[in-house]
Amino acid sequence: MSDDNRQASDFVRDIVAEDLRTNKWDGRVITRFPPEPNGYLHIGHAKSICLNFGIAEEFRDKAPGGAQCHLRYDDTNPTKEEQEYIDSIKADVRWLGFDWGEHEYYASEYFDQLYEWAVQLIQAGKAYVCDLDGDQVREHRGTLTQPGKDSPYRNRSVKENLDLFERMRAGEFPDGSRTLRARIDMASPNLNMRDPVMYRIMRAVHPHVGDKWCIYPTYDWTHGQSDSIERITHSICTLEFENHRPLYDWFCDALGIYHPQQIEFARLNLTYTVMSKRKLLELVKGGHVRGWDDPRMPTLCGLRRRGYSPEAIRNFCKVIGVNKYESTIDIALLEHCLREHLNRTSPRVMAVLRPLKVIIDNYPEGQTEMLEAINNPEDPSAGTRQVPFSRVLYIEQDDFREDPPRKFFRLAPGREVRLRYAYYITCTSVVKDEAGNVTELHCTYDPATRGGDSPDGRKVKVTLHWVAADQALPVEVRLYDNLFTVPDPDDVPPGMDYKNNLNLNSLEVVPQAWVEPSLKGAAPLSRYQFERLGYFCVDPDSTPEKTVFNRTVTLKDSWAKIEKSQSQLP
RNA sequence: UGGGCCGUGGUGCAAUUGGUAGCACGUCUGACUCUGGAUCAGAAGGUUCAAGGUUCGAGUCCUUGCGGCCCAGCCA
Numbered sequence: 001m002s003d004d005n006r007q008a009s010d011f012v013r014d015i016v017a018e019d020l021r022t023n024k025w026d027g028r029v030i031t032r033f034p035p036e037p038n039g040y041l042h043i044g045h046a047k048s049i050c051l052n053f054g055i056a057e058e059f060r061d062k063a064p065g066g067a068q069c070h071l072r073y074d075d076t077n078p079t080k081e082e083q084e085y086i087d088s089i090k091a092d093v094r095w096l097g098f099d100w101g102e103h104e105y106y107a108s109e110y111f112d113q114l115y116e117w118a119v120q121l122i123q124a125g126k127a128y129v130c131d132l133d134g135d136q137v138r139e140h141r142g143t144l145t146q147p148g149k150d151s152p153y154r155n156r157s158v159k160e161n162l163d164l165f166e167r168m169r170a171g172e173f174p175d176g177s178r179t180l181r182a183r184i185d186m187a188s189p190n191l192n193m194r195d196p197v198m199y200r201i202m203r204a205v206h207p208h209v210g211d212k213w214c215i216y217p218t219y220d221w222t223h224g225q226s227d228s229i230e231r232i233t234h235s236i237c238t239l240e241f242e243n244h245r246p247l248y249d250w251f252c253d254a255l256g257i258y259h260p261q262q263i264e265f266a267r268l269n270l271t272y273t274v275m276s277k278r279k280l281l282e283l284v285k286g287g288h289v290r291g292w293d294d295p296r297m298p299t300l301c302g303l304r305r306r307g308y309s310p311e312a313i314r315n316f317c318k319v320i321g322v323n324k325y326e327s328t329i330d331i332a333l334l335e336h337c338l339r340e341h342l343n344r345t346s347p348r349v350m351a352v353l354r355p356l357k358v359i360i361d362n363y364p365e366g367q368t369e370m371l372e373a374i375n376n377p378e379d380p381s382a383g384t385r386q387v388p389f390s391r392v393l394y395i396e397q398d399d400f401r402e403d404p405p406r407k408f409f410r411l412a413p414g415r416e417v418r419l420r421y422a423y424y425i426t427c428t429s430v431v432k433d434e435a436g437n438v439t440e441l442h443c444t445y446d447p448a449t450r451g452g453d454s455p456d457g458r459k460v461k462v463t464l465h466w467v468a469a470d471q472a473l474p475v476e477v478r479l480y481d482n483l484f485t486v487p488d489p490d491d492v493p494p495g496m497d498y499k500n501n502l503n504l505n506s507l508e509v510v511p512q513a514w515v516e517p518s519l520k521g522a523a524p525l526s527r528y529q530f531e532r533l534g535y536f537c538v539d540p541d542s543t544p545e546k547t548v549f550n551r552t553v554t555l556k557d558s559w560a561k562i563e564k565s566q567s568q569l570p
Numbered sequence: 571u572g573g574g575c576c577g578u579g580g581u582g583c584a585a586u587u588g589g590u591a592g593c594a595c596g597u598c599u600g601a602c603u604c605u606g607g608a609u610c611a612g613a614a615g616g617u618u619c620a621a622g623g624u625u626c627g628a629g630u631c632c633u634u635g636c637g638g639c640c641c642a643g644c645c646a
Contacts, residue, residue: 008584036646077645134644141642145572148642179644189573191642200644219646243574243641264575266639271581277646319594321583325576326639333582333595343608378608409606418604452604463604532605558606 007058010322012263016055016234025233027065031055032232034072037085039277040292040299041092044268050317052236053098070230071100075108076222078206092300097310107226108209114217117255122161126254128154129164130181141194147187148194168201171214175201192247196220224248232260238267269328272482273298274489274498295550296483296506307527307537307552312341335553342535347375350465351515351530355394357440363391373421387516389422392469394514399464402430407562409461418463424449465531472514476548479508
């Protein structure tokens, strides 16, 4: 059990608590998670989900006016959005362990209200139809250091604007030919205030509202008012929207409507991966991975398939905190949270990835016996199981060295080790092929050590995992490494991009590994620890004939560390 | 060179709001162990971006620098 289940505070929670204390929002706490359905959710979104839904949960009992978190799709750009994404987002939020109850909303369902509000702004002389095309709008916008120029259409009459806007909606004009723009200040140092576009003409079928519209509101014109409609109290978003806040404020004030408070926090960055939907989409479309749910992807569906648990991800989000400055978190911290949870919850099992045949010369031919094995030493209630033992076994190739280096404690000629839950064995001879590769080992076992303890108190340095050759199940195992070879994939010389840093060895398939028979029929997505190797998860690609395992993460391996440092010596 | 936001060990976060820098990950030791896992104990590692100033006292306040991120989509 983790020692501390409480959620530490942070500057966002501090604001919420303070607002509750001063009764700023009538005792209400309403947050929202507002994805655009244009891709799959990733671990960066998990940070936002945990923040928004977490706050609603934590303040449930403290907010007399009620606390809730909405799921709202910011679906304002039908050219990029799809039903597939809408569905996956719901599945992923639920899998993470959060529930929005009745509060599932779509910005596209506010389009009528938004249209009315646009008319209201036109009537107030605060919006106008502009005939400039994209290039011209850019030219008029000015630069970071120079003010923009007013559009020649900026001073059209209210009557003309109303007529034109109505006809935009009616489909009288071609795509991109006109826009509705807010009439603010072309000289503002904040470029977002230089008469931003509110509506564009775009003939596209919308995944949620179909072909009802040929004009679509921009995100800037939609987001703040959607929060307003839902009476959000704390509109929590990422840092890049800080510059947009004055615009959202302007819209709410100009409309005279309920005005939520926006709070910005830094998005999550992780080493050895990329975290933008654009790049993830490119990896998928470019065939660099097998799909959005490829176990190497930082998407929630990818992590799920890889074997991550929602608990691990939630705890990770708790541990990383929330702040206002960009930072990059070491992937090792995510893996730490993962192991921490999996260690407590995963049944142990034995599997051999690269088999080396071991023949126990003094064990009766044709005999099989069942030995008792503990399912989870961290959880006594998980009980025990029986594993078969016989004369011919497989052990891991890595667990034998004919000429053992210093600090290598495993099996070697003449050396005695323990087979987990079974017997002590001693290697008596080595069989090789013509090329000199070790093909099998002959050993003897000590019948007195049955179960794994020696009555004479004799100690061995190490315990090996094993499977009985004639009882083991053949399975496929997929081993994963980081998708990128460097901590910051975007750190590339000029002319190259992050794809140059793709790790070409991020997937290694072991077509035939062996697992103990208790794993027969293991359900997709079920998680195990393969003793001494790591945590593994049944891949949905599994068939009744062949189970496929994904390696979620290795166990911490101090021998690997020693070996690595030894190889680095001159 | 306009505006906005932000700088605390290698990394991520704390510091009772002015009281003498703490936690986690990682790294390195050691103990224990039927997973070289887990667990436990310990160590190394910070002139809190810098320089001034206010103060008995500054990571916290002031000034000036420096550095980083964001903004010139009819993307979100």
